[in-house]
Amino acid sequence: MLARRIIPCLDVRDGKVVKGVQFRNHEIIGDIVPLAQQYAQAGADELVFYDITASSDARVVDKSWVERIAQVIDIPFCVAGGIKSVEDAGKILAMGADKISINSPALANPELITELHDAFGQQCIVIGIDSHFNELTGKYEVYQFTGDETRTQQTSWETADWVNEVQRRGAGEIVLNCMNQDGVRQGYDLKQLSAIRNICEVPLIASGGAGKIHHFADVFKEADVDGALAASVFHKGIIEIAELKTYLHNETIAMRTV
Amino acid sequence: MAQNIVIIDTGCANISSVKFALERLGVTVTVSDDPAIIKASDKAFLPGVGSAQNAMASIAQKGLVETIQQLTQPTLGVCLGMQLMTALSHESGLNNTDHVTCLNLIPGTVEKMSVGKLRLPHMGWNTVNPNNNPLFKGITHGTYFYFVHGYAVPVYEHTLASCEYGMAFSAAIHKDNFYGVQFHPERSGDAGAQLLENFVSL
Numbered sequence: 001m002l003a004r005r006i007i008p009c010l011d012v013r014d015g016k017v018v019k020g021v022q023f024r025n026h027e028i029i030g031d032i033v034p035l036a037q038q039y040a041q042a043g044a045d046e047l048v049f050y051d052i053t054a055s056s057d058a059r060v061v062d063k064s065w066v067e068r069i070a071q072v073i074d075i076p077f078c079v080a081g082g083i084k085s086v087e088d089a090g091k092i093l094a095m096g097a098d099k100i101s102i103n104s105p106a107l108a109n110p111e112l113i114t115e116l117h118d119a120f121g122q123q124c125i126v127i128g129i130d131s132h133f134n135e136l137t138g139k140y141e142v143y144q145f146t147g148d149e150t151r152t153q154q155t156s157w158e159t160a161d162w163v164n165e166v167q168r169r170g171a172g173e174i175v176l177n178c179m180n181q182d183g184v185r186q187g188y189d190l191k192q193l194s195a196i197r198n199i200c201e202v203p204l205i206a207s208g209g210a211g212k213i214h215h216f217a218d219v220f221k222e223a224d225v226d227g228a229l230a231a232s233v234f235h236k237g238i239i240e241i242a243e244l245k246t247y248l249h250n251e252t253i254a255m256r257t258v
Numbered sequence: 259m260a261q262n263i264v265i266i267d268t269g270c271a272n273i274s275s276v277k278f279a280l281e282r283l284g285v286t287v288t289v290s291d292d293p294a295i296i297k298a299s300d301k302a303f304l305p306g307v308g309s310a311q312n313a314m315a316s317i318a319q320k321g322l323v324e325t326i327q328q329l330t331q332p333t334l335g336v337c338l339g340m341q342l343m344t345a346l347s348h349e350s351g352l353n354n355t356d357h358v359t360c361l362n363l364i365p366g367t368v369e370k371m372s373v374g375k376l377r378l379p380h381m382g383w384n385t386v387n388p389n390n391n392p393l394f395k396g397i398t399h400g401t402y403f404y405f406v407h408g409y410a411v412p413v414y415e416h417t418l419a420s421c422e423y424g425m426a427f428s429a430a431i432h433k434d435n436f437y438g439v440q441f442h443p444e445r446s447g448d449a450g451a452q453l454l455e456n457f458v459s460l
Contacts, residue, residue, distance in 0.1 A: 002376075002423055003383045003402060040447075045383055071278045076404055076445045096274035098406070098445060121308035121338075123379050123406040172379055203381045226377065256383040256402040258447065 003256040004220050004248070005045040005227030006241060007205060008234045010035060011052045012081075015065050017235070018052070029235045033068050039234070040075045042241040043258040047073070048101065048175075048229060051081030052147040063092060070096020078126055081147065085112070086119045093120060101126035101175065104144040107155055107162075110169055117170030122202075127171040131159040131192065132179040140192055143179060163196055174200055175229060177207040183232060185211025193223035205229050213244055217251045260286065261458065264299035266326065267291040268339070269316035270306045272444070276336060279444035283455055293325040300331055301458060304438075306338030310347035310358040310368065310409075313338055317361075326361055332435050332460045333363075337407060340431065340438025341368045349409045364416050364433040368409045373424025379408040386429045386441065388419035393430065393437055395456045401449045403429065403441035410440060 010017045010032065017029040029035070036047055049069070066079055079092045080101035089100045100120075106113050106127055116125045130143045132154070140159035145151040157165075163174060176196055178189035188209045197204055203226040206219045210230035219228050233239040242258075249255040265276055267289050280287045280303075287303075290296060304326065306313045317323055326333075335343045347358040347368035360368070371378060383402040388394035403421075410427035413420050418437070421429035430439045437457065443450035 001385060002380065005382050067274070070275055071281070074279065074282070074445065074447050074450060076406075076442070093272075094274060096278060098272070098275065098442075119308075119312075122408065123381065124307065173381060201377060202379070203377050226382065 001254045003045065003254045004225075005205075006043070006216070006245060006255075007046045007048055007227050007229040008039045008044050008241070009048040009050055009207070009229050009231045010039075011050050011231065012065070013052055015062070032065050033072060036069050036077070037072050039241070040073050043245055043256070044075060044241055045256060046075060046227070047077040049077060049079050050101075051079070063095065066092055066097055067095040080126070080128055086115050089116055089120065093124060099124040099126050099173070101128045103128035103130065103146075106166065107142065107144045107157070110165060113166055113169035113171055117172075122170055122172040125171055126173045126175060127166040128175045128177065129159065129162060129166075130177050130179055133189075133192065146179070159192075160196065160199060163200055167200070167202060171202060173203040173205065175205040175207050178209060181209030182207075185209065185233065185238075187211065187215040188219040188223065188228070190218060190222045193219065193225055197224050203227065211238070213239055213247050216244060216248060217253065220248070220253045221251075261300040262298065263287045263301045263303070263458065264296055265289045265303040265305060266296055266322065267320075268304065268306050268313055268322075269320070270308055270313055270338065272305050272307045272337070272442070275442075275444045276303055276305045279450065279454060280458075283451060283458065285458055291320045291322060293322065296322070296325055297329070301460070302329055302331060302333040304333060304335040304339035304342065306336065306342060307406075308338060310338065310341060310349040310360065313342055314358055314360060317342070323361065327363065330435055332437065332457065334457050335436070335438035336444070337440060337442055340440055341409065341411065343431070343436055343438045344368055344411060347409065363436040364431050364438065366411050366414060366416060366428075366431065368411055371408055371410050371423070371425060371427065376424040379406055380410075380423045381406045383446075384421050384423060384441075386419050386421050388430070389417070391418055391432070392460060393432070393453065393456050394419060396452055397449060397456075403439075403443070403446040403449055405441045407440060
């Protein structure tokens with residue numbers, strides 16, 4: 001049976017892993033390669049490396065760390081941040097990444113999704129979506145440039161419409177980051193994820209809000225997501241991956257245990 | 259005994275990860291699209307990701323079709339590389355219904371997966387059930403491997419290991435010196451390393 005995936009996300013800035021709360025106040029967690037190795041050995045099913053400065057800075061970012069990770073890691077990993085063209089993506093994949101994830105550049109140029117699909121295949125094209133619940137309008141709205149608070153802006157897309165659009169254009173997987181929940185560890189946004197699940201025919205990964213071990217069981221059981229992504233609970237040692245996977249396995253959720 | 263192991267440079271994107279996985283086993287590998295170097299190898303790898311159409315076009319453009327067809331040493335196709343080993347693939351473009359002629363090293367046809375309400379691509383870790391064979395030596399029924407694909411070869415007489423995702427399909431196929439695995443051993447942790455080591459030891 002296909003296992004549900006546990007995916008630690010490592011936010012990267014200048015080759016260091018960092019973590020902020022609701023995208024702010026980034027603090028350094030540690031060096032990227034040993035942390036990646038540690039997670040792979042602990043039983044992570046996949047890793048996401050998110051270069052948080054890349055999309056918002058517009059500068060050329062050194063990605064040589066991608067190859068250093070590929071040399072030591074024996075589980076799949078995805079690189080996000082600053083990939084704006086087929087050429088950028090090709091370099092990251094050639095260095096050994098299994099997937100590339102794009103977010104703001106896809107919003108700026110949706111055709112890029114199709115170009116990436118045609119160049120590298122659907123299986124390696126992940127679309128990251130930052131979705132914010134607007135209490136005034138009662139709508140889920142897509143934001144871009146969330147890596148930099150001063151440039152973060154709302155787009156004209158409602159989340160469900162953008163989810164449909166990226167699938168039509170060839171996305172192979174969607175990571176839905178629920179911004180209201182991000183970094184506050186109160187649980188995943190089950191309501192929003194369930195609604196998106198109903199219209200999402202490609203794998204869907206939940207992001208934002210993991211704080212307790214039962215939040216993972218909740219999101220797999222109630223929102224039927226394929227994977228759950230989390231950062232701070234793993235980086236700060238609040239949840240151990242091996243313990244989490246044993247717990248989920250006992251909750252009859254299909255898990256690869258190591 | 260140092261073996262001469264060559265990864266056939268198909269122009270596809272997962273060549274580095276296959277190379278690194280072999281290097282982690284202490285094996286020296288050469289990546290090449292030179293027919294003479296490929297022919298002289300003790301073992302060859304045929305990696306591949308992306309679409310069958312692009313990959314076959316790249317192999318043809320490099321003039322490697324006959325070179326690969328004439329190999330007699332153990333040769334392992336990985337993911338799309340496995341699919342290219344069959345006779346025919348139904349995977350072409352987004353809105354294209356043409357079939358793609360493959361290398362025809364192992365009979366069989368690659369078909370779009372039909373999985374009911376499940377999601378495609380089939381992406382993640384799934385359990386594999388191998389037949390008793392040297393490639394899966396020491397790998398038990400129900401071992402997890404990492405898959406990413408939307409097309410598959412059904413279970414048939416050349417199936418070496420099977421997997422289930424809305425339908426049964428071939429996780430590995432074999433004929434003569436040609437082996438193919440649908441999953442990514444280079445990204446399948448200890449189980450993947452074991453399989454690569456088994457192949458190198460064939």
